Amino acid sequence: xxxxxxxxxxxxxxxxxxxxxxxxxxxxxxxxxxxxxxxxxxxxxxxxxxxxxxxxxxxxxxxxxxxxxxxxxxxxxxxxxxxxxxxxxxxxxxxxxxxxxxxxxxxxxxxxxxxxxxxxxxxxxxxxxxxxxxxxxxxxxxxxxxxxxxxxxxxxxxxxxxxxxxxxxxxxxxxxxxxxxxxxxxxxxxxxxxxxxxxxxxxxxxxxxxxxxxxxxxxxxxxxxxxxxxxxxxxxxxxxxxxxxxxxxxxxxxxxxxxxxxxxxxxxxxxxxxxxxxxxxxxxxxxxxxxxxxxxxxxxxxxxxxxxxxxxxxxxxxxxxxxxxxxxxxxxxxxxxxxxxxxxxxxxxxxxxxxxxxxxxxxxxxxxxxxxxxxxxxxxxxxxxxxxxxxxxxxxxxxxxxxxxxxxxxxxxxxxxxxxxxxxxxxxxxxxxxxxxxxxxxxxxxxxxxxxxxxxxxxxxxxxxxxxxxxxxxxxxxxxxxxxxxxxxxxxxxxxxxxxxxxx
Numbered sequence: 001x002x003x004x005x006x007x008x009x010x011x012x013x014x015x016x017x018x019x020x021x022x023x024x025x026x027x028x029x030x031x032x033x034x035x036x037x038x039x040x041x042x043x044x045x046x047x048x049x050x051x052x053x054x055x056x057x058x059x060x061x062x063x064x065x066x067x068x069x070x071x072x073x074x075x076x077x078x079x080x081x082x083x084x085x086x087x088x089x090x091x092x093x094x095x096x097x098x099x100x101x102x103x104x105x106x107x108x109x110x111x112x113x114x115x116x117x118x119x120x121x122x123x124x125x126x127x128x129x130x131x132x133x134x135x136x137x138x139x140x141x142x143x144x145x146x147x148x149x150x151x152x153x154x155x156x157x158x159x160x161x162x163x164x165x166x167x168x169x170x171x172x173x174x175x176x177x178x179x180x181x182x183x184x185x186x187x188x189x190x191x192x193x194x195x196x197x198x199x200x201x202x203x204x205x206x207x208x209x210x211x212x213x214x215x216x217x218x219x220x221x222x223x224x225x226x227x228x229x230x231x232x233x234x235x236x237x238x239x240x241x242x243x244x245x246x247x248x249x250x251x252x253x254x255x256x257x258x259x260x261x262x263x264x265x266x267x268x269x270x271x272x273x274x275x276x277x278x279x280x281x282x283x284x285x286x287x288x289x290x291x292x293x294x295x296x297x298x299x300x301x302x303x304x305x306x307x308x309x310x311x312x313x314x315x316x317x318x319x320x321x322x323x324x325x326x327x328x329x330x331x332x333x334x335x336x337x338x339x340x341x342x343x344x345x346x347x348x349x350x351x352x353x354x355x356x357x358x359x360x361x362x363x364x365x366x367x368x369x370x371x372x373x374x375x376x377x378x379x380x381x382x383x384x385x386x387x388x389x390x391x392x393x394x395x396x397x398x399x400x401x402x403x404x405x406x407x408x409x410x411x412x413x414x415x416x417x418x419x420x421x422x423x424x425x426x427x428x429x430x431x432x433x434x435x436x437x438x439x440x441x442x443x444x445x446x447x448x449x450x451x452x453x454x455x456x457x458x459x460x461x462x463x464x465x466x467x468x469x470x471x472x473x474x475x476x477x478x479x480x481x482x483x484x485x486x487x488x489x490x491x492x493x494x495x496x497x498x499x500x501x502x503x504x
Contacts, residue, residue: 068236245432
């Protein structure tokens with residue numbers, strides 16, 4: 001089980017009194033347009049003394065007290081073998097409803113994000129050599145390589161995973177740094193004919209603000225001592241996932257253009273028929289004060305065979321080193337997992353991401369839930385062939401909708417989807433930056449892939465046991481940078497206009 005000492009004894013001086021307006025027991029952060037991350041609204045004012053390095057105040061830190069490879073309140077589950085992670089329901093729900101722990105944990109995770117940004121100077125996106133640290137950015141990632149086209153989800157996931165690997169590299173000399181950079185391109189084929197973003201910022205930086213200027217605000221607490229420096233957690237520690245969540249959030253702070261896109265296209269259907277409060281993201285239905293589910297349904301080019309009626313077995317796509325069909329799953333497969341999450345954790349609201357307009361119709365007809373989704377023309381992705389990266393008729397809705405759904409679903413507490421999808425893993429990692437309870441978020445992966453197997457390799461239980469990867473390696477291998485194309489040689493000086501918005 002978890003250590004009885006461990007986290008509570010570290011960083012006793014890291015105490016700050018936080019006063020906040022707390023809506024209890026809402027699942028939502030209730031962020032309003034223009035409001036800073038972590039701001040909350042509600043009928044009561046509470047004051048809490050928070051120790052950012054104490055598991056009593058920040059319950060999820062206790063994940064670092066489990067033996068390597070193990071998760072759960074009693075460290076009873078081996079994560080690399082799991083297709084569903086379902087921590088003890090009563091303890092999880094008690095954590096979720098604990099206002100003090102939720103407030104302190106949010107502040108601690110925000111402080112980790114701010115500390116990560118402060119480890120990089122403002123010139124990080126302007127030149128490969130930092131004048132303050134004299135460190136060199138090793139890799140500049142080119143998003144628009146016509147010889148090697150790539151989906152937005154795959155690029156994002158692998159970009160974030162490569163930076164997590166760099167950040168947690170034990171040989172970095174105690175100077176934590178992200179090492180991968182993005183070189184934007186206004187000719188990016190996903191957005192070049194778009195109207196929402198103009199000029200040099202209409203590619204990657206149309207979606208997400210450049211790091212580190214992307215991270216707003218100041219830390220209300222010191223970063224948890226268990227997480228900073230980021231080489232402190234062992235490679236088999238569950239805290240590796242919190243670091244991955246911080247990296248993913250740091251690299252996906254939405255631009256104002258993306259925020260406008262999301263606010264203008266967000267749709268909510270409340271179970272009781274009353275209108276939702278759409279002034280907050282995500283919208284809140286009247287009386288919705290329970291945990292929230294993220295449901296990601298991928299169809300489109302993943303439907304290489306007939307849609308399956310039951311959850312996928314292990315090793316679905318690669319068997320004995322040979323690629324087989326890639327299957328997708330009908331809505332009832334996801335609905336069964338969603339109902340199980342409701343029965344176990346009390347979920348009443350669902351944030352839906354899908355490329356299939358028929359799934360939107362089927363899902364929102366499911367009784368007993370509040371539904372939230374982003375409206376966009378999904379029909380362009382409805383066909384299984386060719387793969388998305390080889391289609392010439394896509395428009396700016398493809399990257400914008402992906403980024404908007406990632407932002408929306410990041411506010412959820414439990415996940416139902418596919419970990420064979422790099423978008424699915426990105427959503428789950430993004431959720432970690434908002435984790436509210438004292439464990440990793442519960443999940444159910446319907447496609448036969450867990451968090452420790454790449455969809456391009458054999459994933460039988462025997463294969464996973466034989467490889468015996470630690471968590472750091474699980475994250476790295478799940479998003480191996482096979483498709484990241486490098487700009488070589490790295491130029492000695494970059495023009496400011498190559499990276500627009502760095503001071504925005």
